[in-house]
Amino acid sequence: MYEFEFTRPTTLADALAVLKDDDEAQALAGGQTLIPALKQRLAMPSKLVSLTAIEELRDIRATGGVLSLGGGETHRAIAHDAAEAFPGFAALAGQIGDAAVRTRGTIGGSLANNDPSACYPAAVLACGGTIVTDRREIAADDYFQGMFTTALEEGEIITRVNIPIPEVSAYVKFAQPASRFALVGVFVARFPDGARVGVTGASEEGVFRWTEAEAALSESFTPEALDGLSLPAEGLISDIHGSAGYRAHIAAVIARRAVAAAH
Template sequence: MYSFEIVRPKSVADAVTALGGEEAQALGGGQTLIPSLKQRLASPATLVSLTAIEELKGVSSEGGVLTIGGGTTHGTVAAETASSYPALAALAGNIGDPAVRNRGTIGGSLANNDPSACYPAAALASGATIVTNSREIAADDYFQGMFTTALEEGEIITAVKLPIPEKAAYMKFEQPASRFALVGVFVAKYADGVKVAVTGASEEGVFRWSEAEAALSSDFSASALDGLSVPADGMIGDLHGSGAYRAHLVAVMTKRAVTAAG
């Protein structure tokens, strides 16, 4: 590690002010940033911890929309959405291990936008709205590529709004050591159609599989996906699996998610 300053503001306004300083970076649960600091992949002069800001925490539901504070941990999401959005609760409850789930936050995950993270698939398939200290961003506009989002410098995710679907499920084929998704597919059925979001597979990060959405909107069954596939071009290839392997898994995990959603 190296020397740096750390501040713990008590309000979003104070955090935004602190992030306006030179070489300042927000710190949520630290599950990605702290390892990056240890490896010298990041070296901010000041860390602005968001953990003391109570207004960033909590889960509420109103009018068919679930609102989760950006500083809410995965463990809290898993516990407090079990009855309102079971598919999201199951996703959150299977992230990492207990230590990660008790520290990592939904806002931190979405801000980082790791190409194998689980929450981006849930947000994209749910047609979520990402709320920041200055605006609201539709999920379709928010995710812009691997580790890339619409967030501007110093912008903080304060909440995530997710319309609750009629049916939904998330299926993850995980890398056993990290428990990140080699391929994860979130399927959500709404009155006006079905959304399918895929994480872990593409070099461009999380994406919607429009061909599967069209088929499932007409017939919400695993058999509706027979014969459909995503191209291997542009899929991640590494020591865990080739691009063709991941492309195959996309179809398999989508079918499993539809079956699980019922």
């Protein structure tokens, strides 16, 4: 780990001021991705700007058919406090990591890092969510731009995430046993105008929508509607945990399980 300064502002304005004054400063949310990167010397910020003391980033509410989450809300809080309004999303949050990770990790930090195996991106993309920052609002379809790549600019902070609540939804993931990251994770959501499907963990380009499955499920939101459908292996991740073909097969299997769970 390289040497760095540490500051813990109590307002968003103060945090943004520090980031603006120092191009090499970096925001720190829950630290579940950034801290391991620092330990491996894969990142070397001059200053870490902790967001954990900023109360305005902590808020969970559901109004007008939309679940609105402060960027600083932890996985644990979302799993508990969003369960009534949006059970599918709350259940996803409850599957992330272990108890320690859920207590520290935040939705804003997860979306900002856009790890290719993170769980939240599948749901936010599948539900057509909006990422709100200190500068603008970004539709999920425009936000996720590849592995560890987003539409965020330098010094931009996620302040809120707004997610339309579907009629029914569910998330199923095939987890790597040690890390609990998704080797493949599928979130399915049914809205009045059709179905949407987000897939994480599988692609070299990060999270994506499975449009063929969406079309089938929009006609009939049943596991049987996906019979005969499979992801092409081209462009999927192949590593020590599983080949591209293996991930393609698993995605098709758990997509059916997710639809069954949604019912």
